[in-house]
Amino acid sequence: MNGGKLPTIRDVAARAGVSVMTVSRVANKQSWVSPATRAKVEKAIAELNYAPNATARALAGGDRRVALLYRSSTTSAYLGELLLGGMDEAARRHFHLVVEQCESGVPVEEVMARIVQARLSGVVMPPPLCDWDELIEALARQGVPAVMMAPDRVHTGLPVVAIDDGQAASDMTRHLIELGHRRIAFIRGNPRHRSSDRRLEGYRRTMAAQGLEVSEDYIVEGDFSYRSGLEAAERLLDLAVLPTAIFACNDDMAAAAITIAHQRQISVPAELSVCGFDDTPLAGAIWPALTTVRQPIRDMSRAAMTLLAGAIRGPGGESEGQALARLDYQIIRRQSDAVPPLHQERG
Amino acid sequence: MNGGKLPTIRDVAARAGVSVMTVSRVANKQSWVSPATRAKVEKAIAELNYAPNATARALAGGDRRVALLYRSSTTSAYLGELLLGGMDEAARRHFHLVVEQCESGVPVEEVMARIVQARLSGVVMPPPLCDWDELIEALARQGVPAVMMAPDRVHTGLPVVAIDDGQAASDMTRHLIELGHRRIAFIRGNPRHRSSDRRLEGYRRTMAAQGLEVSEDYIVEGDFSYRSGLEAAERLLDLAVLPTAIFACNDDMAAAAITIAHQRQISVPAELSVCGFDDTPLAGAIWPALTTVRQPIRDMSRAAMTLLAGAIRGPGGESEGQALARLDYQIIRRQSDAVPPLHQERG
DNA sequence: TTGAAAGCGCTAACAT
DNA sequence: ATGTTAGCGCTTTCAA
Numbered sequence: 001m002n003g004g005k006l007p008t009i010r011d012v013a014a015r016a017g018v019s020v021m022t023v024s025r026v027a028n029k030q031s032w033v034s035p036a037t038r039a040k041v042e043k044a045i046a047e048l049n050y051a052p053n054a055t056a057r058a059l060a061g062g063d064r065r066v067a068l069l070y071r072s073s074t075t076s077a078y079l080g081e082l083l084l085g086g087m088d089e090a091a092r093r094h095f096h097l098v099v100e101q102c103e104s105g106v107p108v109e110e111v112m113a114r115i116v117q118a119r120l121s122g123v124v125m126p127p128p129l130c131d132w133d134e135l136i137e138a139l140a141r142q143g144v145p146a147v148m149m150a151p152d153r154v155h156t157g158l159p160v161v162a163i164d165d166g167q168a169a170s171d172m173t174r175h176l177i178e179l180g181h182r183r184i185a186f187i188r189g190n191p192r193h194r195s196s197d198r199r200l201e202g203y204r205r206t207m208a209a210q211g212l213e214v215s216e217d218y219i220v221e222g223d224f225s226y227r228s229g230l231e232a233a234e235r236l237l238d239l240a241v242l243p244t245a246i247f248a249c250n251d252d253m254a255a256a257a258i259t260i261a262h263q264r265q266i267s268v269p270a271e272l273s274v275c276g277f278d279d280t281p282l283a284g285a286i287w288p289a290l291t292t293v294r295q296p297i298r299d300m301s302r303a304a305m306t307l308l309a310g311a312i313r314g315p316g317g318e319s320e321g322q323a324l325a326r327l328d329y330q331i332i333r334r335q336s337d338a339v340p341p342l343h344q345e346r347g
Numbered sequence: 348m349n350g351g352k353l354p355t356i357r358d359v360a361a362r363a364g365v366s367v368m369t370v371s372r373v374a375n376k377q378s379w380v381s382p383a384t385r386a387k388v389e390k391a392i393a394e395l396n397y398a399p400n401a402t403a404r405a406l407a408g409g410d411r412r413v414a415l416l417y418r419s420s421t422t423s424a425y426l427g428e429l430l431l432g433g434m435d436e437a438a439r440r441h442f443h444l445v446v447e448q449c450e451s452g453v454p455v456e457e458v459m460a461r462i463v464q465a466r467l468s469g470v471v472m473p474p475p476l477c478d479w480d481e482l483i484e485a486l487a488r489q490g491v492p493a494v495m496m497a498p499d500r501v502h503t504g505l506p507v508v509a510i511d512d513g514q515a516a517s518d519m520t521r522h523l524i525e526l527g528h529r530r531i532a533f534i535r536g537n538p539r540h541r542s543s544d545r546r547l548e549g550y551r552r553t554m555a556a557q558g559l560e561v562s563e564d565y566i567v568e569g570d571f572s573y574r575s576g577l578e579a580a581e582r583l584l585d586l587a588v589l590p591t592a593i594f595a596c597n598d599d600m601a602a603a604a605i606t607i608a609h610q611r612q613i614s615v616p617a618e619l620s621v622c623g624f625d626d627t628p629l630a631g632a633i634w635p636a637l638t639t640v641r642q643p644i645r646d647m648s649r650a651a652m653t654l655l656a657g658a659i660r661g662p663g664g665e666s667e668g669q670a671l672a673r674l675d676y677q678i679i680r681r682q683s684d685a686v687p688p689l690h691q692e693r694g
Numbered sequence: 695t696t697g698a699a700a701g702c703g704c705t706a707a708c709a710t
Numbered sequence: 711a712t713g714t715t716a717g718c719g720c721t722t723t724c725a726a
Contacts, residue, residue: 006466008703019713024705032711051464055405056703059718076431077628080423083430087446099434117398119353226632252632259634281424285573285599286633287606355719366697371721379695403719406702 007048016044027052058096064121065096066308068301069129072101077281078297082126082149085301093309108134115144122308124301125149128193145311147304150295152194159307159323161300165195168293168329169202169247172275175331176245177210181273181340185218185243187232187253193224196249199277203247218243222253229256237264244272244340251276251283254290258336269338279332289334296327303327354395363391374399405443411468413442413655415648416449416476424627425644429473429496432648440656455481462491469655471648472496475540492658494651497642499541506654506670508647512542515640515676516549516594519622522678523592524557528620528687532565532590534579534600540571543596546624550594565590569600576603584611591619591687598623598630601637605683616685626679635682643674650674 009027013020018037025033026041033041044050057063068086070079083099090097100118102111112135115123122145129135130148136155139146147159154160176184186203189196200219207214220235222228229248233256236243248254254276261268268274268288276283279294303325310323356374360367365388372380373388380388391397404410415433417426430446437444447465449458459482462470469492476482477495483502486493494506501507523531533550536543547566554561567582569575576595580603583590595601601623608615615621615635623630626641650672657670 006464009705010703020704021706021714022712025712028705034711037711049460049464053406053466053703055402055466056718057705058402059406059702059720060704061706061718075424075628076427077422077424078427079430080425080427083426083446084423099430101434113396117353117396119400119402255632255634262634280628281422282629282632285602285629287602287609356721357719367720368697368722369695372696375721381695384696400719403702404721406704407719407721408702 007050009052012041012044012048012050015048016040063094063096064312065098065119066090066122066124067098067100067118067120068124069100069102070126071129072103074126081297082301085298086124086305089302089305102129104132108138111135112138112142116142120144122146122312124304124308127151131193145308147307147311149300149304150195159311161303161307161325161327163295163327163329165198166202169199170206171331172247172293173203173206176247176273176275176337179337179339181245182212183241183243184245184247185236187220187222187229187246187248187257189249190223191221199249222249224250224252226252226256229253230260233257233260237266246272247275249277251278251280251290251292254292255282255286258286269336271341273337273340275337283334288336291334291337292332294330294332300327354397356399359388359391359395359397362395363387410441410443411659412445412466413437413469413471414445414447414465414467415471416447417473418476419448419450421473428644429648432645433471433652436649436652449476451479455485458482459485459489463489467491469493469659471651471655474498492655494654494658496647496651497542506658508650508654508672508674510642510674510676512545513549516546517553518678519594519640520550520553523594523620523622523684526684526686528592529559530588530590531592531594532583534567534569534576534593534595534604536596537570538568546596569596571597571599573599573603576600577607580604580607584613593619594622596624598625598627598637598639601639602629602633605633616683618688620684620687622684630681638681638684639679641677641679647674
């Protein structure tokens, strides 16, 4: 052995009787190498148990660093999903994936400085960062490729990965209507997140399409937090004419609605159906388990990496232009939705 | 500007009128540099907005790569917490933190090969990896420093970070007893996880200390999953003499117990108190919100990094010896525990 | 206290 | 199809 040290490309070259360049070519499955030479090199690689040194490769200019930006407000579960999705895709493309915290209190210039100094050749921006306009503009000015995950509004010229929020909300609304619900209430998310608006629109559109009037009392505002869901649900269940279903903009608020219903002895789903959005782990662990819309975060993160790879080109090169990955959502039906009370009587 | 390129150590040296070595010393706050020289260099660094290139630094032999190993069975929430805790600590110590998946199906040799080839100078092993004996032995043989997070049994000579599971369970049990409970049931976790056993022991010890007999019917087995909690709770609530409290080995199983109670119209906490362990996000989002023991995963991950740093020494150097970081747990009281029914009548 | 030289392990650009 | 020559940006000797 080489003194306890790992074999280098030079060791392989020596053993195979070729130059290091040839080994490099074989290792990168690049360029033309004669089958005979390739075989020799591969044999040497196998015998030495050689694996290229990622650091050296990166220094020499091969690899690139891309970052997964996140806000501290991101839940660890979401972050974990992003990571699990992004990692292998990044590795496959010889990207180094680094995770960078990025707070809103910090001035954009400072964030940009960090990004530049970290030698990042691209960034993935999950919500809510993907809606920080100043940052997006600064990135564009500096020519740092970025891909947005589930942004509120689609910035022209930027790659985006998302599901169709409006369509998903529409589908869920239709599902409730088909169950027989007529009085369906809606808990909005933070008004600054436009994804909330798009979900609201999907809901409105479908209600209208089915000829169902929506009282404005039935649309209450939340901010995606469990707490806000508590308040929203109370307002809803204080109404003179109770809704038979509540569709919340995310799972936390839906869980809150279920909690309030419990407290008021309103049975879910017998008397009240409650649906959420996101399919967080919470959805399966509350009682009754939540019917919700699943966003494939992990797949979206993977797709974001792929898009980012496309957007990263030679330094100063022009951007790849817009790209959009629309991923499939799924309505996960559990136990929080049912035929409304009136229908049950009739049946 | 240097043609759009980032300033290198050489640019700084030139501008400060010193050698690159001096700049390197200043950048690393190392060795002796005269205050005057240091000032000059720092000025140049500031003016150029210089930041050392981590990749180059790593290649030249400065930095080290440490890995956070994980199993695919790890929830993304847990992984996220590990990451959030470990990252800054790793960065502060000039460690590159990489995240590596590590399945149980794979032979140990293969895992070791990956670890060696990835040039890892240390690994953090969260559960359940920290209880894979063969891997631990292989790591020791190869001299790869590793620190265990919340392992089932304490391997001599290995750094460990954990909370006192037994004491925490004991505290929670005492809390229930002080509320007035006498018939306290226990849902165990996977029997292969000894942390489950330690929690059970803590429970048993405290029950005994208070002179309370524990029927073996009151101790049922789960495997940490929500599903298993469902079954365990059903067995418990099928008993002739119902417990007034259920203490589950983790939050998922506690949530399951609450679900079953709901289904049987048993009011929680009025008729049945339910407590969990871990304080996952789930705990705060179910109804009633779960009283549970909080493990400071993030802090534990941070502590693990610190221990790992201590364990990593010059190549072939002797290990630092054993180290143990015992972190503080906390009993988070929410709404799932209360005085038992009988006491209420008396009061 | 500071500097000069020699790489770390690899790849890009040019030979051949 | 394969080899040669230069570095990438930093740190580590060793000298001054």
